[in-house]
Amino acid sequence: MTDVTKTSAASTGKPETLIEVRGLLSQFGERVIHENLDLDLVRGEVLGVVGGSGAGKTVLLNTIIGLKEPEGGTVKVLGYDRATLTDVQAADIERRTGILFQQGALFSSLSVLENVASPLVEHTKLPKSVIYELAELKIAMVGLKPEHHHLKPAELSGGMKKRAGLARALALDPELVFLDEPTAGLDPIGAAAFDDLIRQLANDLGLSVFMITHDLDTLYAICDKVAVLADKKVVAKATVQELERSDHPWIKEYFLGPRGRAATKTAA
Numbered sequence: 001m002t003d004v005t006k007t008s009a010a011s012t013g014k015p016e017t018l019i020e021v022r023g024l025l026s027q028f029g030e031r032v033i034h035e036n037l038d039l040d041l042v043r044g045e046v047l048g049v050v051g052g053s054g055a056g057k058t059v060l061l062n063t064i065i066g067l068k069e070p071e072g073g074t075v076k077v078l079g080y081d082r083a084t085l086t087d088v089q090a091a092d093i094e095r096r097t098g099i100l101f102q103q104g105a106l107f108s109s110l111s112v113l114e115n116v117a118s119p120l121v122e123h124t125k126l127p128k129s130v131i132y133e134l135a136e137l138k139i140a141m142v143g144l145k146p147e148h149h150h151l152k153p154a155e156l157s158g159g160m161k162k163r164a165g166l167a168r169a170l171a172l173d174p175e176l177v178f179l180d181e182p183t184a185g186l187d188p189i190g191a192a193a194f195d196d197l198i199r200q201l202a203n204d205l206g207l208s209v210f211m212i213t214h215d216l217d218t219l220y221a222i223c224d225k226v227a228v229l230a231d232k233k234v235v236a237k238a239t240v241q242e243l244e245r246s247d248h249p250w251i252k253e254y255f256l257g258p259r260g261r262a263a264t265k266t267a268a
């Protein structure tokens, strides 16, 4: 199915849509979080998702990755409709996507090397020696060193945990990566270095990225497009430069408030 999608996208010259959300309704009891929300992410795009606190960014991420069932609408990932997913399709999505949760979500009892190797152990039948070689490669790709291989998560700094989490998210060579506030909790220098790493990896590996962030610097530094969640839906998806000209009150405040202006200056 995926190959068919790829072929048709290639033959029509249209970019391939990796995430397609249509008419999403998300509720907790009577409380409506998303209503009639539409969102696309096309192959190769680094998409930042922003919105006020409680706007529903995490609920949207959880719905797209299958941790929350939507109350209405359709959610397609890599061409597969989540509502009618077979086990084979679910496994295909799992193999072709990587997720970096906010705190890294590393297994605390495993070393960095074992954490990064774990998706390969779960999803491949490769010999152990090959699995560990591949894991070492991913660890090097995110800028960690061989002396970090045997450290446990509790022995890592916040930035190193994020890097280890990213290495694990990349273990299976995914096409699509989900990042939940990748720079949260990092100091400005660590955050800028992590931004550079994400952009570099996205370019070098041809990754498509869905990233929740509060970090304006990240938006300016690495996002091709930004989707803004407000009023229970995506009110805009555009480049940061286009969003700076938006009339939407939340977008105006976000991009043209004091913090927005600071990020604009840094990016210039």
Ligand SMILES: Nc1ncnc2c1ncn2[C@@H]1O[C@H](COP(=O)(O)OP(=O)(O)OP(=O)(O)O)[C@@H](O)[C@H]1O
Residues within 6 Å of the ligand: 028, 033, 051, 052, 053, 054, 055, 056, 057, 058, 059, 060
């Ligand atoms: N399991 C749940 N049960 C009930 N309400 C929930 C649940 N999860 C989230 N919510 C509510 O859904 C709304 C959106 O939450 P969400 O975590 O997606 O916001 P967010 O945009 O990610 O916010 P923040 O930027 O503060 O992390 C919030 O009002 C939250 O209280």
